[in-house]
Amino acid sequence: MSEQKGHRPLILISNDDGITAPGLRVLVEEMSHLGEVIVVAPDKPQSAMGHAITVTQPLRLKPSHIFKGIKAFECSGTPADCVKLALDKVCDRRPDIMVSGINHGPNYSINVIYSGTMSAAVEAAVDGVQAIGFSLCDYSMEADFEPCRQHVRHITETILKHPLPYGTLLNVNMPKTEKIKGVKVCRQASAKYAENFDERKDPSGNTYYWMTGKFINLESEDNDTDLWAIEHHYVSIVPTKFDLTSNSVIQHLKQLI
Secondary structure (H helix, E strand, O other): OOOOOOOOOEEEEEOOOOOOOHHHHHHHHHHOOOOEEEEEEEOOOOOOOOOOOOOOOOOOEEEEOOOOOOEEEEEOOOHHHHHHHHHHHHOOOOOOEEEEEEEEOOOOOOHHHHOHHHHHHHHHHHOOOOEEEEEEOOOOOOOOOHHHHHHHHHHHHHHHHOOOOOOEEEEEEEOOOOOOOEEEEOEOOOEEEEEEEEEEEOOOOOEEEEEEEEEEEOOOOOOOEHHHHHHOOEEEEEEEEOOOOOHHHHHHHHHHO
């Protein structure tokens, strides 16, 4: 397990559901068994913020005593802001790993693009820190995280012992079930949202729009995707990259332009 100058591994934690989210508390409890924990999390829910960062207003950090014996701060910014500030201003040494979550709701398939949970992990990975985003496929604030605990700890401990190459992080989703069958390392399923915008009127008669729609799986019944794993009660682990280059198209495009 990676350690710096005899210290226990330093584990940075953030999320997008806010510092009071139950999923964050579970993650803090499990990570405390593996190393020294520092928490920098949003002061309010920041779901679906993607990789947004704050550039037009000041950021504020406020110490939090919500976790007994844990150095923690609540941040006025986005999940990506939290990680940037933590690495530059809060951590007194470089974290051995950054973990994000546990998100209330899935971040499989195309959700990885919109996810504040995953963007916090991506921001750490961009800076060269090992990173994992954890999500439970249950939106409820009363979600049962107990079946997740052993998997969260085991996966994190594995990456501490066997670091990933630069540019890669893990997107881990856990099914909503009391009986998780196991773990599947898989690929991101192809899917999209079919969105509609419901036009409504506010009490003053002004028009506003409320996004609705549904999630559409574009895959067949292939058993190598994260959606298949979750639907069949497995934990899905997708090695994820932040380099968005479509390498397979480079040569084809060179011939056209």
